[in-house]
Amino acid sequence: MTKILVVDDESPIVDAISYNLRREGYEVGTAADADECLERVGQEPPDLVILDVMLPSGSGLDICRRLRSDTRGLPVLLLTARAAEADRLRGFEAGADDYVVKPFSMRELMARVQALLRRRDVPPQNAAGEGRRALDGEYPLGNQRLMVNPDRREVIKDGTPISLSRKEFDLLSFLAANRGRVFDRQTLLSRVWGEDCYVDDRTVDVHIRWLREKLEATPGRPEMLLTVRGVGYKFQG
DSSP states (O other), rough: OOOOEEEOOOOHHHHHHHHHHHHHTTTEEESHHHHHHHHHHHHSSEEEEESEEETTTEHHHHHHHHHHHHTTTTEEEESSOOHHHHHHHHHHTOSSSSEEEOOOOOOHHHHHHHHHHHTTTTTTHHHHHHTTOOOOEEEEEETTEEEEEEEEEEEEEETEEEEOOHHHHHHHHHHHHHHTTOOOOOIIIIIIIOOOOOOTTTTHHHHHHHHHHOOOOTTTSSSSSEEEEEEEEEEEO
């Protein structure tokens, strides 16, 4: 059974979310603070975490960063009372997969949960549609001796493994499999995050920046992950 961990210190919200998740057939665990959240994830990793940004013993954003570092494939959905674009971007920069603003309807939350769970195991080449060249082995990428192995979901730079999050790897693989082609943000969201994606298109910019910081010799002057001004991004390899 799919297990979801709900992390919030407001009991009425936790109870309402838990009730609706159980009605949908999910197993539900709960935590009220940062320490309990990390302990539960360490003991028995869930399939998805619903995480409040404001917690009594630590920022939900800090927890999200920790989860993203320790459990790269674990989807995280943030709950927050802050609706400003800057707040949403901070959430995505922390590694969140989606972002829901309080107050929210349970129908919306359940739809976002279902969308995240559907997308978590879909390889990016499947989302690319027929006719795309898939990465089915190790390939040199660009001129920096980068190798990608989609079966193990590994990226190696000059013999050193590079740690990428799930979406960082998916985005890199999709662009590399379509090297030379330019994609706008909405297309990348659709192909990599999924057709039913709810995230802001600025999250693409955030993930591109992270990839450049990890892969480019000079992130400010990228040679592989290029910006096409006014259009989007392409992989030049």
